[in-house]
Amino acid sequence: MSTVALRSLVKRYGNVNAVDDITLDVAEGQLVALLGPSGCGKTTTLRMIGGFVEASAGSILIGGTDVTRLPPARRNIGFGFQSYALFPHMSVAQNVAFGLEMRRLPRAEIAQRVNQALDRVRLRAMADRLPKHLSGGQQQRVSLARALVIEPSLLLLDEPLSNLDAQLRGEMKLEIRQIQKAMGITTIFVTHDQDEALSIADRIVVMRSGRIEQDGTPESVFAAPRSRFVAEFMGVTNLLPGTFEASGCFRLTNGAAIRISDQAGAPERESVLAIRPERIRIARAGATPGPDDLPAEIEAATYRGLTVEYRLRTGSGLHLTARQPTPATGGPTMLEPGACIHIGVPTDACLLIPA
Ligand SMILES: Nc1ncnc2c1ncn2[C@@H]1O[C@H](COP(=O)(O)OP(=O)(O)OP(=O)(O)O)[C@@H](O)[C@H]1O
Ligand SMILES: [Mg+2]
Structure with missing residues (x-):
């Protein structure tokens, strides 16, 4: 499992700093929620860690290794995207199996792990469907299953539950937390929902305009917001x-x-x-x-x-x-x-x- 260290990380788009000097250490096995309003830089931060967006400045260390210039495939990361990014011509099961096939696992093991992952997201019955025949929330769960099935050392989840109804969101939240804890997967979880962050994170990092506004345990951020912005965000x-x-x-x-x-x-x-x-x-x-x-x-x-x-x-x-x-x-x-x-x-x- 992995630690993550961000050192003065910056992403510039034109003259806008979407991410503006973020320094953050995530301990092994920790679940950290990046929490903040729309446009504050959560997705950009996560995509830089995943290697899908190039950092303008600063560095990213995973397990102590500088990966700032490495391609995504060499980072051993499970990534659940905000937009589901499923392969449209592949069935649900094939989408979930993809990462395991790339790792050339035995066929029987792939089948068993895919079934288990689909059970976890309650989609076993839809294994043979194409993504376009699924609802948004179902596609989101396929994306989640695909991220979990490879048992990555680092899991990055971008609003993985945003399209689910309240009951399913509650169930999936517990499921993610349970798998993450049982396997000790270091996880960075992006959300703009304070309840979600409070109920599953070991630690909450509140972001505002590309910067970290407050960083602490759910209890400390909730009970002792350090600024008006965090207080409002915490209700x-x-x-x-x-x-x-x-x-x-x-x-x-x-x-x-x-x-x-x-x-x-x-x-x-x-x-x-x-x-x-x-x-x-x-x-x-x-x-x-x-x-x-x-x-x-x-x-x-x-x-x-x-x-x-x-x-x-x-x-x-x-x-x-x-x-x-x-x-x-x-x-x-x-x-x-x-x-x-x-x-x-x-x-x-x-x-x-x-x-
Ligand atoms: N490819 C891009 N080109 C230009 N600007 C971008 C690009 N991607 C993101 N931005 C800008 O960077 C800022 C941060 O965007 P980001 O997607 O990281 O926000 P977010 O916190 O994930 O928001 P949301 O909760 O709405 O998903 C926004 O102001 C956005 O408009
Ligand atoms: Mg986003």
């Missing part, structure tokens, strides 16, 4: 600019204050207060509000099945989002727009991010 919808004061209050730019700490922290520093919508406490009309609670009104309620999302406006004019469980998950009855409430923010729910 924090309440990001309030202001200043942390010595009194332990956060003074918002509109003059309102939120108590965030009982001890004086770093005072008078401009920052952004980040509050997850799930952490905003709602005291309904009739309930006794806490001493620091703020009066607010429900502006809109969006039912989401397990949760309901409320758009709120506080008395001082601040807009916030709160999320609560619905009756289906043991929560209270839903509030209607116009309802007057109080909201509280537990001090430990407040995260200060540098402005």
